[in-house]
Amino acid sequence: MSRVQKLLFVLALVLSGCSPDRDLPPSYRDLAVPKERLASPEARERGRALYQQNCALCHGVEADGRGVRREGFSSPPRDFSDPDVRRRVSPRRMFFEIREGVRGTAMPSWKSLSEGETWDLVAYLRSVAPEPR
Numbered sequence: 001m002s003r004v005q006k007l008l009f010v011l012a013l014v015l016s017g018c019s020p021d022r023d024l025p026p027s028y029r030d031l032a033v034p035k036e037r038l039a040s041p042e043a044r045e046r047g048r049a050l051y052q053q054n055c056a057l058c059h060g061v062e063a064d065g066r067g068v069r070r071e072g073f074s075s076p077p078r079d080f081s082d083p084d085v086r087r088r089v090s091p092r093r094m095f096f097e098i099r100e101g102v103r104g105t106a107m108p109s110w111k112s113l114s115e116g117e118t119w120d121l122v123a124y125l126r127s128v129a130p131e132p133r
Contacts, residue, residue, distance in 0.1 A: 021092050028096040038091060038123045047124025050117055054110065063128040073106045086129040094122045 021029050037043045051063065058077045060066040065079035078085060098118050101109035113121065 020088075020090055024093065024096050028092060028099075031092055031095065033091045033095075034119055037119050038126060040123065043120045043123040044127045045124075046117070047120035047122070047127075050113070050121050051124050054113075055121075058106065063125065075105050077107075080125045080128040083129045083131075086126060086131065091122050091126060094125060095119065098122070 051059075052061070055063075056067060057069045058067040058073075059080065060070075060077070063080040065077045065081075067077060070077050078089075080086075095118055097107065098110050098113070098121060100111075101107050110118070
């Protein structure tokens with residue numbers, strides 16, 4: 001699929017009301033995504049530190065889903081190094097899943113992180129995999 005075709009597809013989804021985040025609660029669905037922060041090397045570095053401190057045990061030091069605590073989970077921890085994850089999971093959804101956890105998995109809620117810390121973590125996680133073409 002060409003870049004133009006992808007853009008037209010996404011535009012059609014948005015215009016039809018089928019946004020990829022449509023199933024999020026309204027408070028998250030309408031949340032502004034701080035694009036400058038997500039692109040900030042400083043935010044990514046702060047996010048990396050938070051990741052190593054709070055997430056690496058399950059998701060792995062390299063964010064590849066191969067943490068030492070992954071054994072025995074009903075579903076494996078997400079592999080953030082997979083470019084398909086970056087393509088499929090929006091920054092808004094990542095923010096939601098960090099804050100609220102993921103029902104039916106071992107992913108807990110991280111409401112102890114501030115909103116800014118959560119966006120820093122999203123910035124780091126989005127930087128782990130190469131940007132999709």
